[in-house]
Amino acid sequence: MDAILEAGARILSESGWAGFNTNVVAKLAGVSIGSFYQYFPDKLALIDAIRDRHLQDCLMALRGLPMDAPRLEDFAAALVDALVSAHGRHPGLHRVLLDETPSGGHLDPASAFETEYIGIYARAIGIFAGRALDEKSRADAMVLSDAVDGVIHNAARRGQLSDGSIRAALILLVETFLSRLRLTDYKGASA
Template sequence: MRKAPRQQRSRVTVDAIVEAATRVLARRGWARFTTNEIAAVAGVSVGSLYQYFPDKLAIAEAIRERHLHEVLAALSGPQEKEEDEGGEAVALDRRVERFVDGVIAAHSVDQALHRVLVDEVPLAARSSYPEFEAEYQRRYRALVASGTATGEGDDGTEDEAAARMLSSAVEGVVHAAARRGDLGSSVLRSELVRLVLAYLRDRRQAGRGRAGNPPAGVDSAPCP
């Protein structure tokens, strides 16, 4: 952003520009995203627009930042519900179901806009959202930790790597489904839950083995 809004009137103008630009970008796509149309939809002059944004990429970055906040808010819903249940431990199956519901909900926030931001809008040279990335990965690390067997002796490095691998797998599936318009599919949800559970349970079994514990369902007594 070229000039940060300081007065209420300026903030209203910037909000109007970003809101209008969001609608234009979702409808037109990046190739036909123009400052002239944004200004017309926002009800401001092109000169006023350029007081705050040097070019259309800067506007797109403001849209991206706002959208990322909406994504985190959608992802927070299922996790907050867990925390409201009297602090009781939630079974892994249910935790994964809620997590998957949150991821799908997060990617359902203005699907047309999400697709354009992911597939069409170039990243600005200084585009970086470390706070978003850190918080998003924290959600995956918490999920991985909830499915990890105790006593593995992991210093957190493996959980960190597992969280990144899991997020890449889940994001790939969800983004592909979004492009096909399949985010509302019950089959997508059930298969994604199956994928995540299988990965977490496999890690749990491997953790038990490293800790010297027998896999679940296996008698640890020596053979006579």
């Protein structure tokens, strides 16, 4: 039932893991607790389903990004806006899903997703910074991705998802980082 997914996402987003309980989710979804278990074998299965759906939303947003033609600054703005809008429905969801909730089945729940997620950033680095898809640029992609995520999640937490100054600064951060990578042949520091 889609209502259950939606209710679960909302509770998770608003009350976090601590407030997430099957009876409450079922009630908010307007179905009986029995129906809940008709569709989901257990609580964690719902978490997994919510995660999958949300991560698909995020990927969808990134996949639609204009990689081919545009100027770097247009790409940066498009990236930020896409992610902001992907977090609009349930601002708190992403961080709870990635950071907190245990997973039902998969060893690494975010793994498949993360691979593609990082991959998109890596491709952007390839295109806008003219770098090969080596280990180094994968680390760069991860850092950029995590930085953008961090800003968006915290903006969501503070209710500043639509704040113009934040958006501008984040776009600047992305743009600057990518353009700098083009120039740099930095030497990875030692661990």
